[in-house]
Amino acid sequence: MTIRVALVGLGVAAKSIWLPQLAHHPAFELTAVVDPDHTAGAGLEARLLVGTGIDVLTPSEVDLAVVAAPNHLHCELACALLAKGIPVFVEKPVCLSTAEADRLREAERHGDTVLLGGSAARYRADVRALYELSGRLGRIRHVDLGWIRAGGVPGGWFTRRGMSGGGALIDLGWHLLDTASPLLGGSAIAQAAGTLSADFLDDERRRVTWRVDLGGADLGDVEDTARGFLVTEDGVSVSLRAGWASHEPVDTTTIRVEGSAGVATLSCTFGFSTERAGGPVLTHLRDGKTVPIAVPPEPIGAEYRRQLDLIPAQLTDPACRGRAIQDAAWTVEAIERCYASAAAYV
Template sequence: MRIAVVGLGWVAREVWLPRLVKHPDMTVVAVADPRPEAVERAGSLIAGARLCAAPRDIGPGDADLVFVLTPNHTHEAVAGGFLRHGQDVFLEKPTATGADDLARLAESARAGGGRLLLSTAARHRADVGALARLVADGALGTPRLAELSWTRSRGVPAGDWFARRATAGGGVLVDLGWHLVDVLHQIWGAAPIRSATAVASADFLARGGWGAAWQSGGTPARPDADVEDQLTALLATERYGLHLRFAWASYETVDRTRIVLHGTEGTAELVTTFGFTTNRVTEPTLTLRRRDGERTVPLPPAGIGDEYDLHLDALPEALTRPDPTERSLREAHRALAVVDACYRAADTP
């Protein structure tokens, strides 16, 4: 499969490009970014790739799939341009920063025939798979409450655009929360939201120096930031309750991701660490609690970032499914509904 990569920031440089280069069934044929230094750096790692300054330089027929890894506020415009020309697109999360963007993506795909796939790597994690199997086997019964949290010790993103709603669409909820909401919807299914209450704050953005050591080290203070670095929310859906807690920085000693699913027949608790941080939970655990007692569910071995390799392996099959674009946009609408409900409840624009 011939791959073009548009947007050469951190997620391209550290996550996707190294894996695409090594993948036996994929070849990076072109890269594009308006920053000459970024294009030159990527070109030095990928022999034979065409180096482009703009998305428009990658035309129909140049690649089988275009990875759009640009800043959040450009997702619709860049991905939509390729879809209108009949080109298939893999789009990094969040799919869009508003429902209007999703509508335009749908129209672009209808007009040009390009197919849309979404970045959903967290679904491919080995520990998430073990949790999903418990649910599929009926171990929890009817869903009642989901607790989702991803709390970093130090992990404010490095890019300035992350701190501004106009370019990021939101803060930690959009950055970290989107992953966990997507996982929950994959395991338990989405449900219409009845009500929500939420509290958001930005204490660590204002102070600075709370950046991720694995990404950028200390970050400057951003007193003009208008996104949240912490968010807590409680939502009632038509099928289950939802408790959310996300933080780019905190006084925790390690970066911890926690998914707890409470059902009528049992509770499953996964404690692990998503992402690429080196400050991780030492031993991820999955615990099942039922009337007959508690047991630890064995987790298969997994390395940091394995889920991204597995995601690449699954892309060709994903393109062969009926209506991949309709599926992608439906999933994006459901995730965005949770994000919007939280921001409305927190009185955040």
């Protein structure tokens, strides 16, 4: 059975990821698009139901709504769609605060349907290999997370706090923390500290170059770099660095998992940047010996297709209800607490 999908929001994520992914996936049929800009749907197929608001969407015509609007609208739109009884997939960040996470949890329950969250990095082949290797590390003691771009400050609403909810921490940090969450077993955060900086934010040389629709000369009021340190109630420490720009020559993502029986390190590049560190490298360090672990190659963006592959089963599995918001609540609490800590130094 084909899943009829409504795409809510026709911005960067929708046009670069979800429109092409949905068009080429046999399990889905795009039947409706919604965007407050009535011209946003220009050039799309005439058969599509096009509207400027979600009032045009009903459960009888839509099996799934994909919310890819600006961040500050995610919770509002998802709650309204869930109230209609329409299952919802929300692009990251699923929510911008723990208060919004609570609202989404209640909306999912009252709507008697399911909320799914954007967490594409978990579905990368190299990250899945890291998860498998981490199962052989004994008790996890520390996780080091880093995604540092050489230059990739986005423009538009991304750098306006009122619409984005924050800068590099909510943008890149969400992916990093969401990826680390399964390694930590959902253990609550006991302590958090964070710092923010914006040394590159208004430097035109540091703007995004691989997507013109992310550029622009708007001055922002968010951080371009965030550093954080967390300790879970189980005593696991987590260090985090997320940067839209830096003095590095290329963009690099690093996840290092230290356990009682060894260390796993993944070096790769998340996202779509053209300034990449090269193919992923996964290693296992134990007793002074480093062993490379083979990682299957995959094209950039394959994780989004892999996430779509799982959605049909998730829509019919009662066990999936509440799972996405539980993960999102942990991630946004970590981000929220890092922002609160950093505010003391502003």
